[in-house]
Amino acid sequence: MSTVAGERSAGAVAPSRSAARQADGRRPSGRSLGRRLRSELAGWTFLGPNLVLLVVFLFVPIVWAAVLSFQHSRGFGTPTWAGIANYTQMLGDAVFWQSAWNTLVFTVCTVPVELAGGLGLAVLLNSVLPGRTLFRTIIVLPMVISGVASGLIATIMFYQSNGLFNKILTAAGLPTVSWQSAPVPAMFSVIVVSIWLRLGFTMIIYLAGLQSISPQLYEAARIDGATRWQQFRSVTVPLVGPSTFFLLVMNVIASFQVFDVIFVMTGGGPGNATSVLVTYAYRNGFQIREQSYGAAIGIVILALTLVFTVIQWLTSRGKDLVE
Numbered sequence: 001m002s003t004v005a006g007e008r009s010a011g012a013v014a015p016s017r018s019a020a021r022q023a024d025g026r027r028p029s030g031r032s033l034g035r036r037l038r039s040e041l042a043g044w045t046f047l048g049p050n051l052v053l054l055v056v057f058l059f060v061p062i063v064w065a066a067v068l069s070f071q072h073s074r075g076f077g078t079p080t081w082a083g084i085a086n087y088t089q090m091l092g093d094a095v096f097w098q099s100a101w102n103t104l105v106f107t108v109c110t111v112p113v114e115l116a117g118g119l120g121l122a123v124l125l126n127s128v129l130p131g132r133t134l135f136r137t138i139i140v141l142p143m144v145i146s147g148v149a150s151g152l153i154a155t156i157m158f159y160q161s162n163g164l165f166n167k168i169l170t171a172a173g174l175p176t177v178s179w180q181s182a183p184v185p186a187m188f189s190v191i192v193v194s195i196w197l198r199l200g201f202t203m204i205i206y207l208a209g210l211q212s213i214s215p216q217l218y219e220a221a222r223i224d225g226a227t228r229w230q231q232f233r234s235v236t237v238p239l240v241g242p243s244t245f246f247l248l249v250m251n252v253i254a255s256f257q258v259f260d261v262i263f264v265m266t267g268g269g270p271g272n273a274t275s276v277l278v279t280y281a282y283r284n285g286f287q288i289r290e291q292s293y294g295a296a297i298g299i300v301i302l303a304l305t306l307v308f309t310v311i312q313w314l315t316s317r318g319k320d321l322v323e
Contacts, residue, residue, distance in 0.1 A: 062302065069296035074289045086296035096297065098272050099280040102187070106276060107255035109191050110198070114251050115244065117195070118202025123236065125203070126210045136207075140200035147197070151264025154193040158265070183273030186266050190274055193261050198254065202247055209243035210236070245316050249309055256305050277301050 069086055073079035090096045121139060125132045142150060157164040158179040166176040179185045213236070221231045237244075259278040262268065268275035268283065275283075277297060285294025 065295040065298050068292055069299050071292050073292045075291055079292070082292065086293050087300075089293065090296065090300070095272055095275065095280060096277075099275045099277050102272075102274060103256060103258075103276040105187070106191060106194070106258065107252055110194050110255055111248065111251045113195050114198050114202050115247060117199055118247070119206045119237075119240065119244075121199070121203045122206035122210055123232070126207055136203075139203055142197045143200045147260030148264055150193065150197055151261045154189070154261070155265050158189045180266065181270050183270060186270060186274050190262050190265055193265065194255075194258060197261070198251065202251070205243050205247055206240055209240040213239050245312075249312055252308055252312075253305055256301060256308075 068079070070082060070084070071079040072082045072085070125136055125139075129135070145153075160166065160176075160178055160180045163179065165179070169176050177185050179189050217235050217239075218231055221235055226234065257278055258276060259282065262274055262276060262279055263282070266274040268279045278301065281294045281297035281301065283294075284290040284297065
């Protein structure tokens with residue numbers, strides 16, 4: 001009897017130990033392993049098409065451009081090795097440095113206005129405002145229009161001889177502006193149009209950030225006697241910090257890569273006054289067929305973008321999170 005009882009107790013203990021081993025994950029059953037494999041397969045099935053597109057249309061062109069930047073190629077014949085000749089050529093290229101300066105000016109003039117304007121519009125449209133849905137739609141509408149179409153619309157508005165803005169100035173008895181033949185007005189026009197195109201995106205991101213802020217925080221601030229400006233400065237601005245961090249990086253990258261609006265409106269002119277790095281790279285790579293030099297400029301743009309992103313990430317570490 002004691003032997004039988006001992007065997008029964010041993011049989012009762014054995015399954016519990018086996019279950020414990022399975023719970024610890026040391027010896028998963030075939031069913032759990034199959035479930036895990038199916039889950040991973042489902043994940044890779046969703047990621048696969050995007051990864052293929054990234055490799056084919058992003059990573060392969062970047063590697064190809066990097067290799068081409070160390071060669072001499074005009075689009076005909078076999079490319080020859082050039083080393084760093086294309087990069088040393090930039091050091092003495094006055095148009096390259098002017099394009100780099102124009103890119104910096106464009107970025108400095110557009111990004112702060114986009115951030116401030118987008119946050120102001122988000123605060124306004126997040127409040128109880130009659131017709132706010134209509135206003136949101138109007139502000140976001142430029143996002144659904146292609147850059148080329150927007151550039152064509154802007155060209156009609158800023159046209160020098162009979163454009164909309166010059167007609168308004170003439171009707172008001174004011175002198176017309178040389179939007180297309182003077183350097184400063186030409187740069188001003190592309191800056192204004194670029195801000196108009198990006199303002200809707202900035203507003204949407206800020207609006208999402210504002211709607212995640214608890215109304216109790218504003219109520220507590222009002223009880224403490226805070227004015228609207230103090231609530232904005234001490235509650236709104238800090239709590240939309242993650243949105244500001246994201247928008248700062250995205251808008252700077254977009255400014256470094258601006259092309260379509262400038263290409264359609266001014267073509268980089270007059271006299272390279274609105275030429276930026278991307279339009280100059282396009283000019284070398286596709287218009288005068290200096291493909292290697294254009295590829296080298298593209299690699300420089302990529303490097304500048306990565307350097308800025310890394311610096312911004314390191315200096316703003318922790319600001320992209322809200323506790």
